[in-house]
Amino acid sequence: xxxxxxxxxxxxxRRPLGSWMNTRGQRGxxxxxxxxxxxGILMLLLAFSLSYVRMLGSNSEQKTAIEAAALAxxxxxxxxxxxxxxxxxxxxxxxxxxxxxxxxxxxxxxxxTSINTLLGTIRLDxxxxxxxxNATMTTLAETDYxxxxxxxxxxxxxxxxxxxxxxxxxxxxxxxxxxxxPYQAAVEAYQQNVVRIAGGxxxxxxxxxxxxxxxxSKPSATATAVPTPNGLASVSGAQTVQxxxxxxxxxxxxxxxxxxxxxxxxxxxxxxxxxTVSPGSVPYFIPTIVKAEADHMIVSAGAGGxxxxxxxACAQPANVHDPRPAPGALTLSFLSGKLAEMGEPANLIDxxxxxxxxxxxxxxxxxxxPGGGTLTPTTLPPYGxxxxxxxxxxxxxxxxxxxxxxxxxxxxxxxxxxTAFKPGITDTVGGVNVYTWNxxxxxxxxxxxxxxxxxxxVSDLQGFVETSGVYNxxxxxxxxxxxxxxxxxxxxxxxxxxxxxxxxxxxVQAAAGMPGDIIAGDRDDFGxxxxxxxxxxxxxVVSSGLFAVGTHRNSNVMRRLAAAVxxxxxxxxxxxxxxxxxxxxxxxxxxVTTTVTGGRVPRSTYTxxxxxVDVTFKKK
Numbered sequence: 134x135x136x137x138x139x140x141x142x143x144x145x146x147r148r149p150l151g152s153w154m155n156t157r158g159q160r161g162x163x164x165x166x167x168x169x170x171x172x173g174i175l176m177l178l179l180a181f182s183l184s185y186v187r188m189l190g191s192n193s194e195q196k197t198a199i200e201a202a203a204l205a206x207x208x209x210x211x212x213x214x215x216x217x218x219x220x221x222x223x224x225x226x227x228x229x230x231x232x233x234x235x236x237x238x239x240x241x242x243x244x245x246t247s248i249n250t251l252l253g254t255i256r257l258d259x260x261x262x263x264x265x266x267n268a269t270m271t272t273l274a275e276t277d278y279x280x281x282x283x284x285x286x287x288x289x290x291x292x293x294x295x296x297x298x299x300x301x302x303x304x305x306x307x308x309x310x311x312x313x314x315p316y317q318a319a320v321e322a323y324q325q326n327v328v329r330i331a332g333g334x335x336x337x338x339x340x341x342x343x344x345x346x347x348x349x350s351k352p353s354a355t356a357t358a359v360p361t362p363n364g365l366a367s368v369s370g371a372q373t374v375q376x377x378x379x380x381x382x383x384x385x386x387x388x389x390x391x392x393x394x395x396x397x398x399x400x401x402x403x404x405x406x407x408x409t410v411s412p413g414s415v416p417y418f419i420p421t422i423v424k425a426e427a428d429h430m431i432v433s434a435g436a437g438g439x440x441x442x443x444x445x446a447c448a449q450p451a452n453v454h455d456p457r458p459a460p461g462a463l464t465l466s467f468l469s470g471k472l473a474e475m476g477e478p479a480n481l482i483d484x485x486x487x488x489x490x491x492x493x494x495x496x497x498x499x500x501x502x503p504g505g506g507t508l509t510p511t512t513l514p515p516y517g518x519x520x521x522x523x524x525x526x527x528x529x530x531x532x533x534x535x536x537x538x539x540x541x542x543x544x545x546x547x548x549x550x551x552t553a554f555k556p557g558i559t560d561t562v563g564g565v566n567v568y569t570w571n572x573x574x575x576x577x578x579x580x581x582x583x584x585x586x587x588x589x590x591v592s593d594l595q596g597f598v599e600t601s602g603v604y605n606x607x608x609x610x611x612x613x614x615x616x617x618x619x620x621x622x623x624x625x626x627x628x629x630x631x632x633x634x635x636x637x638x639x640x641v642q643a644a645a646g647m648p649g650d651i652i653a654g655d656r657d658d659f660g661x662x663x664x665x666x667x668x669x670x671x672x673x674v675v676s677s678g679l680f681a682v683g684t685h686r687n688s689n690v691m692r693r694l695a696a697a698v699x700x701x702x703x704x705x706x707x708x709x710x711x712x713x714x715x716x717x718x719x720x721x722x723x724x725v726t727t728t729v730t731g732g733r734v735p736r737s738t739y740t741x742x743x744x745x746v747d748v749t750f751k752k753k
Contacts, residue, residue: 195429198326198337199444200402203425205322206296206344207448208400209315210423212307213295214245214725215288219280221624221632222308222725223248223288225396225421227455230634231735232308234725237625237632241736244634245308247452248288248419249393251281253357253378253539259387260360260367261534261546267482269527271387277535278389285419287722292421296344306725316344319425338441341428346420348412349395349403349449352379356398356452358539361574362654365543381412394419400451408447423448459738460536460570461620461635461745462644463529468563468585469752471554472606478568479550481748482526486605490522490614492598497591500630506593525598525616529746532620533568536635536745542574544654552652555580560608567644569742571651579649581640589747590636592619594629603753611753620745626720634736635743645742 211225214234221243222228222235228245235243255277262270295305298316305313320342327335354374360366366373372384380395392415395403403422412418426445465478474484481487493510500506512518530550534541549568557580558564564582571577591597596618603611623633737743 195327195335195427195442195444196446198323198429199425199427200446200448201326202319202323202342202427203402203423203446203448204400206315206319206425207423207450209313209318210292210295210421211396211400211450211452212311212313213288213291213305213315214308215284215291215722216626216725217280217284217287217624217722218626218720219277219624220246220251220284221626221628222246223251223284223722224308225292225394225450226452228308228453229455229735230739231733233731233733234306234308234310235625236731236734237628237634238630239632241631241634241734243625243632243736244455244457244739247357247396247454248281248285249355249357249378249396249452250455250538251284252391252393254535255281256384256386256389256391257360257539257541257543258531258535259389260365261541261543262531263387264365264543264547265550267527267530269524270531273528273531275387275389282417284722285417289419291724293346296346296423298342304724304726308725315423316342319344323427335429335431338428338430343426345410345424345426347408347410347422347424348381348418348420349407349422350381350409350412351404351407352382353395353397353403353449354378355380355393355396356454357393357396360539361542362544381415381418383415390416392416392418394421395449396421396452397449398451398454401449403447403449405445405447421450423450455538456572457536457538457540458572458740459635459742460538460540461533461738462638462641462742463533463568463745464589464638464640464747465554465566465568466584466587466747466749466751467558467565468587468749469610469612470560470563471558472612472750473608474606475554475750477551477553478530482523482530486607487522487526490604491519491601492522492525492616493519493601495591495597495599496595497593497597497629500593501636502591502597503588504590506591508591508597519601520598522600526748528621529616529618529748532618533745536620537570537574540570540572540574542654545575545652548654549576549578549652552578552650555650557582565640565644567641567649568652569641569644575654576652577649578652579644579647581644581647584640587640587749589617589638589744589749590619591617592629592631592633592636594622594627595619595631595633596621604750612750613753614748614750616746616748617744618746619743635738635745637738638744641742641744 214222214224217223222245224245225247227247227250230242230244232242235245237243255274259271259274262274295313295315307313323337323342327337354377357378358376359368359373359378367386368384372379372382378384378393380393384391405424408422408424424445424447426443429442429444431440431442467475474480474486495508496511497506498509502508510518534546554566562582563585564580565584565587567579567581569577599615600613604614605611619636620633622628625632
């Protein structure tokens with residue numbers, strides 16, 4: 134038993150104790166090696182992840198920075214202002230007459246007109262002239278169009294210059310006298326929006342910022358309203374969005390092209406994929422879309438090294454639309470009572486008795502008259518020292534309508550011409566008819582009676598005309614007819630002491646506080662009464678030169694006509710359109726570089742109507 138037990142396991146091999154120990158050591162070394170490899174891989178993955186996260190963060194911060202740069206450049210671009218001899222101050226955005234750097238010689242500020250507002254106004258004036266069948270008004274609008282094309286070319290040159298490094302800087306000034314440099318604004322906005330990520334370095338590559346002006350291949354809405362009523366606006370569906378013109382579409386009228394710039398109601402980012410330096414088939418364009426691009430350097434602390442990322446963003450500037458709350462008044466004064474021939478405003482143009490009248494042309498030199506200035510005869514090519522009454526009357530109407538900007542309702546303006554004067558002015562009671570614009574483009578009409586005398590101030594370097602002889606009415610009386618136009622020549626360069634802005638007038642102020650009739654449009658867009666149609670047909674004949682008509686609005690007319698015939702360039706001088714006839718060319722537009730000291734001085738006739746045009750009949 135014992136022996137058998139001692140032989141247990143006989144024939145089997147037993148592993149030595151050292152062998153078991155070696156095996157366990159090998160297994161332990163393998164685990165350590167595997168763990169070391171896994172830790173290495175994990176560290177590499179972690180380093181890669183951190184680098185990737187840093188890269189993503191840097192890309193995100195660069196996107197934010199380049200968008201901020203594009204927006205800043207677009208915002209600064211809207212501050213560039215030029216001064217034009219025919220229209221005054223022009224920019225991408227409107228500005229009310231309350232800014233320090235646009236002061237006229239009278240110490241009050243002048244308005245700034247957006248290039249889109251200017252184009253929209255001229256197009257509307259062309260439509261109204263066509264609806265009235267008035268050839269003189271059409272010629273005046275075409276003259277304004279020609280001048281606007283020159284103004285937009287100069288503005289575009291200034292905008293392009295502003296895109297360059299140092300292109301603005303100490304040269305360009307905005308309406309408040311502050312320097313304008315879109316490029317510098319873009320660089321500063323970019324740098325202010327860069328956020329450094331821990332463990333790395335992210336920054337703009339010096340000198341890599343580039344700004345380019347261009348357009349949109351896909352038109353968008355502007356801030357410039359389409360005329361009302363829509364049925365008379367001559368626009369198609371693709372040319373308008375939400376009641377405003379679309380950008381970079383030709384919206385022609387009267388054989389003239391109108392291509393509105395990309396200027397919206399707010400400064401905003403736009404899709405870089407629709408940015409282009411040329412919109413294609415349009416006859417001209419105004420590049421206002423800013424493309425900002427820059428290189429962004431990302432330096433990683435680890436093995437990521439240095440990476441350069443190129444980013445792009447595009448932005449569109451805005452027009453802070455000026456509502457022009459008080460564009461100014463037209464007054465038709467019959468101080469000695471009514472005339473049988475004058476039953477409505479259209480009669481100032483189509484009255485056959487006015488056909489033979491001529492208007493002596495004068496202007497106020499040395500200040501306002503009365504008020505230090507002197508009414509001085511002047512010449513106006515091609516008429517010389519006098520002009521036919523028909524063009525004078527049409528010019529007066531045109532200047533008052535033009536003051537309304539893009540607001541005037543086409544149909545309401547047509548109805549105004551044929552709305553009979555109120556009966557308060559009689560054979561023995563004199564008075565004044567006052568017309569002002571409502572915010573919706575309709576017209577407020579007030580008649581003030583028992584007014585037998587009136588002294589309308591003639592604005593410095595603006596227009597005054599009077600009949601060479603007398604107007605012999607069928608009532609047996611003879612009348613002297615005078616007309617004053619305070620706004621024929623807008624702007625500081627040729628507009629005189631007040632820059633062609635309306636003047637304060639007691640009659641207009643009195644009418645402002647009185648209830649009045651509203652002359653509205655025909656809502657069917659096409660309705661015209663028979664009397665109105667007859668009047669318009671007669672106006673066509675008159676405007677064509679078969680009749681020479683009224684003196685009523687001569688001052689206005691004279692200036693307007695002068696501009697129309699001269700294409701705003703024949704009479705040239707810093708003294709103004711009416712006093713400048715005699716040689717030389719119109720002064721060129723300039724960028725605004727000066728800074729006028731002093732605070733904001735709003736012009737009172739911005740919020741309360743002043744007088745634009747007056748025509749007065751007074752018994753001789």
